[in-house]
Amino acid sequence: MQYQHNFNPSISDEDVFTQIQAEREHIGYYNLVHQETSALKEYASSVNQKNIVVIGIGGSTLGTYAIYKFLKYSKNLTKKLHFLETTDPIDIQSKIKNIDLEDTLFIVISKSGTTIETVSIFKYINSLVTCDKNNSVVITESDSKLNEYAKANNIKSFEIPKNVGGRFSVFSAVGLLPLAIVGIDIDELLFGAKTAYDSFFNKEDTYERIVKKARFFVEYKNSFNINVLFSYSSRLDGFNNWYIQLWGESLGKVDINSTRQGLTPIGIIGPIDQHSFLQLIVEGRRDKTVTVIKVNDFENNLKIPQVELRGLEELNYIDNIEFAYLINKQADATIESIRNLGDIPCDVITIDRVSERSIAALMYEYELLTSVCAKFMYIDAYNQPGVEAGKVILKEKLQTGR
Amino acid sequence: MQYQHNFNPSISDEDVFTQIQAEREHIGYYNLVHQETSALKEYASSVNQKNIVVIGIGGSTLGTYAIYKFLKYSKNLTKKLHFLETTDPIDIQSKIKNIDLEDTLFIVISKSGTTIETVSIFKYINSLVTCDKNNSVVITESDSKLNEYAKANNIKSFEIPKNVGGRFSVFSAVGLLPLAIVGIDIDELLFGAKTAYDSFFNKEDTYERIVKKARFFVEYKNSFNINVLFSYSSRLDGFNNWYIQLWGESLGKVDINSTRQGLTPIGIIGPIDQHSFLQLIVEGRRDKTVTVIKVNDFENNLKIPQVELRGLEELNYIDNIEFAYLINKQADATIESIRNLGDIPCDVITIDRVSERSIAALMYEYELLTSVCAKFMYIDAYNQPGVEAGKVILKEKLQTGR
Structure with missing residues (x-):
C-alpha cells in the first residue's frame, strides 16, 4: 500500500517563524x-x-x-x-x-x-x-x-x-x-518600518501579536470569513484601501490541497460608517472580525463652540468639547458596544501620533501579518494568478475588436 | 399537547408581492x-x-x-x-x-x-x-x-x-x-424612479427580475454571504457607498426566529479594483456573488492617441481606441473571466446613458430589491436597533467625562 497526501499538517508558530526567516532571503x-x-x-x-x-x-x-x-x-x-x-x-x-x-x-x-x-x-x-x-x-x-x-x-x-x-x-x-x-521624510518611514521588522525578527511584541492574530484568523476562517478594518479618522481611508489590496490579493488563493482560501477585507471609516455598516456588524450574521484603529493625538484642537441653538438645548453637553476628543469617544463607544455583545472578535490598534514612523510601522506590521497568515494557510502570498485570464481576454477583445 | 413555533414557512413570490403591496400603505x-x-x-x-x-x-x-x-x-x-x-x-x-x-x-x-x-x-x-x-x-x-x-x-x-x-x-x-x-432636474429623477415603481407594481420586467434575484440571494445566503457590486465607472463610487448602507443596515437583522441574518455588501470600482480585489473573487472562497454595472454611453470620446513610445511598441494596438470603449471592454473581459469559472453567480446591469432617469431608476430598483429580500428573510428592513447601544454609551461617556 501507498499513501500520498499533502493535507495541511498542523503548523507551529515556530515553524512559521522559520519559514518566514527562510523566505526573507528571496522575498x-x-x-x-x-x-x-x-x-x-x-x-x-x-x-x-x-x-x-x-x-x-x-x-x-x-x-x-x-x-x-x-x-x-x-x-x-x-x-x-x-x-x-x-x-x-x-x-x-x-x-x-x-x-x-x-x-x-x-x-x-x-x-x-x-x-x-x-x-x-x-x-x-x-x-x-x-x-x-x-x-x-x-x-x-x-x-x-x-x-x-x-x-x-x-x-x-x-x-x-x-x-x-x-x-x-x-x-x-x-x-x-x-x-x-x-x-x-523617507528615512523616518524606513525607521518606522524597521522598528516593526526588528521587533518581529527579534521575537518581541510584534512577533507575539502577529502570530497570535494570524493563527486566530486562519483557525476561524470558516466562521469569520470577513475582516473589517474600522478606522476612526478620514486620513486613514487610503490605508484602508491599501489594506484591502494587500489582504485580498495575497490571501485569496488556492492552497497546496487545491482548496480555495481567502479572507475578505472590508475597510470602513468612523464615525461615518456607524451610520452605514455598524448595524450589520452588530445584528447580522457572526461572520466578521473587527479591528478598530484610533489616532490618539490628532494634533488638532478644533472645538465644538459654545453656541446656543434654541430648540436644540438638550445637546448643549457637547459644547466646548474638542472634535478629536469626540471622535475618539465615538470609537470607544463603538468598541464597548461591540465587546458587550460577547461574540464578535474585536481588537484595537491605537496610533500614538501622526508621523512617518507610526504609519510606516503600521503598514509594515500589516505586511508581516499577511505573510504569516499565508504560511498558516499554505498559500503563496506573493503571486496573483487569478487576474491573468481577464488580461488575456481583454487583449484578444482589443486586438480583434470583438 | 401544544405546538408553538414561527419557523419561517416557505413564502411564495405571490405572498411577497402581496406583503409589499400592503407595506406600501405605511412605509x-x-x-x-x-x-x-x-x-x-x-x-x-x-x-x-x-x-x-x-x-x-x-x-x-x-x-x-x-x-x-x-x-x-x-x-x-x-x-x-x-x-x-x-x-x-x-x-x-x-x-x-x-x-x-x-x-x-x-x-x-x-x-x-x-x-x-x-x-x-x-x-x-x-x-x-x-x-x-x-x-x-x-x-x-x-x-x-x-x-x-x-x-x-x-x-x-x-x-x-x-x-x-x-x-x-x-x-x-x-x-x-x-x-x-x-x-x-428632480422631476426627471422622479420620472425614472416611477418607471421602476410602475414596472414592479404592474408585475412587469422589474418585478420578475427583482423577485428572482432576491430569492436567489436569500436561498443561497449561507453559501454566498457577500455581495460584490463591481461598478465600471468612477462616477458610480457614490452609488456604491449608498448601496452599502442600504443593503447593510436594512438586511443585517435578527429575524422572527431570533436568527441572525445579513448579506454583506462590498462596492468596488473597475478597472482600479481589478488590481486589488479581483484576485480574491477569482481564486478565493466561493462566498461572493458579483454584480457588474456598466455605463453604455459615457458621452465622452477621449481617445488614446497614436503616440509612438519607443520600447513600448507592443502596446500599439491600443492606439486610437476611446477610453470609454477600453473601460467597457475591461468590464466585458472581467465578466467573461468570471463566467468562465462556472461557479460564481454573476449578473450584469448596463446603464444606457448618463441621465437623471437612469440613475433614479437604478436606485429605486435597489430599494425595491432590498425590501423584497427583507420579506424573504422575515426581517424588518426599516429599523436599525443595532446602533442604539453605541449612542447611549457615547452620551454617557461625554456627559460623565469617563
Whole structure:
C-alpha cells in the first residue's frame, strides 16, 4: 500500500517563524528596511515642478496614497501629489483639468512595464505635453519594456526589484520616490518600518501579536470569513484601501490541497460608517472580525463652540468639547458596544501620533501579518494568478475588436 | 399537547408581492414617486449662493452624493455641492478651507433632529458665519428639536416624513432639495424612479427580475454571504457607498426566529479594483456573488492617441481606441473571466446613458430589491436597533467625562 497526501499538517508558530526567516532571503520586501536612500533623496531634491503626478494603478499607487493622505495635513508639503489610475475618461479629464501640466513631474510606475491603464494614460499625457527627461521619471523592473522606453529617451529610471511584489512595494522606490519629492521624510518611514521588522525578527511584541492574530484568523476562517478594518479618522481611508489590496490579493488563493482560501477585507471609516455598516456588524450574521484603529493625538484642537441653538438645548453637553476628543469617544463607544455583545472578535490598534514612523510601522506590521497568515494557510502570498485570464481576454477583445 | 413555533414557512413570490403591496400603505418611500415638487423647485430657484453645503451623515447624504457624483460631469451645474459629514477635525477644516462661507447656503439634514455629528458641525459653522434664514435651511421630521430650532429662528424647513427611513430618503426633500438647487432636474429623477415603481407594481420586467434575484440571494445566503457590486465607472463610487448602507443596515437583522441574518455588501470600482480585489473573487472562497454595472454611453470620446513610445511598441494596438470603449471592454473581459469559472453567480446591469432617469431608476430598483429580500428573510428592513447601544454609551461617556 501507498499513501500520498499533502493535507495541511498542523503548523507551529515556530515553524512559521522559520519559514518566514527562510523566505526573507528571496522575498524582497523584508529587506527594504535596510535600504540606502541617498539616490532617491538626491533625485527628489532636484525636482523643481510644483505638481507631482503618479501614473500607475494598484500596488503602484495605493501605498503611496495611504501614506500621503495620512500625513499631508500635518506636514508643510510644498508640492501636491496626484494620481492617475483609471481608464475612466471622466476621471482622467476632471483630474487633469486642475493641474498645470507645464509645471508637473510625471512619475510613471508599472512593475511589469506594460500595464495597460498606465501606458494608455501616459500616451494621452504625451499628446498634451512633451514628456522627456526634464519632466518624467520611470519606476519599473530593470528588464521591462517601460525601462527600454526610459533608456531610449534618456529618462531617469528607478528599479522595482523583481522579488518585490506590487502590493508589497510601498517601501521601495514606488512609494519612497514620490513621497520624498513632496517632502515626506523617507528615512523616518524606513525607521518606522524597521522598528516593526526588528521587533518581529527579534521575537518581541510584534512577533507575539502577529502570530497570535494570524493563527486566530486562519483557525476561524470558516466562521469569520470577513475582516473589517474600522478606522476612526478620514486620513486613514487610503490605508484602508491599501489594506484591502494587500489582504485580498495575497490571501485569496488556492492552497497546496487545491482548496480555495481567502479572507475578505472590508475597510470602513468612523464615525461615518456607524451610520452605514455598524448595524450589520452588530445584528447580522457572526461572520466578521473587527479591528478598530484610533489616532490618539490628532494634533488638532478644533472645538465644538459654545453656541446656543434654541430648540436644540438638550445637546448643549457637547459644547466646548474638542472634535478629536469626540471622535475618539465615538470609537470607544463603538468598541464597548461591540465587546458587550460577547461574540464578535474585536481588537484595537491605537496610533500614538501622526508621523512617518507610526504609519510606516503600521503598514509594515500589516505586511508581516499577511505573510504569516499565508504560511498558516499554505498559500503563496506573493503571486496573483487569478487576474491573468481577464488580461488575456481583454487583449484578444482589443486586438480583434470583438 | 401544544405546538408553538414561527419557523419561517416557505413564502411564495405571490405572498411577497402581496406583503409589499400592503407595506406600501405605511412605509413611506414607495409613494415618494408620486410627489408634488413645486415647493422644492420654488425654494431651489430662490437660492443665490454659489456653494451649497449639506451638513448631515449616513442617509442624509449618501443618496444625494450618489446622484450628484453620477451626473455632475455631464451637466452644466452652476453651483457646487459639498458635504460635511464626519467629526474628524482634519476633514472639517480641509473641506471648509476651500469654500467661501459668505457665499454658501447651509442645508442641515437630520431625520431625528439630534444627530450628534450634524449638530456639532452646525454649531461650529455658527461660530464662523451667522446662520439665519438667508443662508440656512433645515430638513428634518416635523416634531424634531431641529425643527424647533428652525421655527424659533424663522428658518425654512422641509419635512422628512416619519415613515421614510434615512437610507430610503433620497427621493424625499433630503435628496431632491440639494439636487434641485444645484440644477439637477428632480422631476426627471422622479420620472425614472416611477418607471421602476410602475414596472414592479404592474408585475412587469422589474418585478420578475427583482423577485428572482432576491430569492436567489436569500436561498443561497449561507453559501454566498457577500455581495460584490463591481461598478465600471468612477462616477458610480457614490452609488456604491449608498448601496452599502442600504443593503447593510436594512438586511443585517435578527429575524422572527431570533436568527441572525445579513448579506454583506462590498462596492468596488473597475478597472482600479481589478488590481486589488479581483484576485480574491477569482481564486478565493466561493462566498461572493458579483454584480457588474456598466455605463453604455459615457458621452465622452477621449481617445488614446497614436503616440509612438519607443520600447513600448507592443502596446500599439491600443492606439486610437476611446477610453470609454477600453473601460467597457475591461468590464466585458472581467465578466467573461468570471463566467468562465462556472461557479460564481454573476449578473450584469448596463446603464444606457448618463441621465437623471437612469440613475433614479437604478436606485429605486435597489430599494425595491432590498425590501423584497427583507420579506424573504422575515426581517424588518426599516429599523436599525443595532446602533442604539453605541449612542447611549457615547452620551454617557461625554456627559460623565469617563
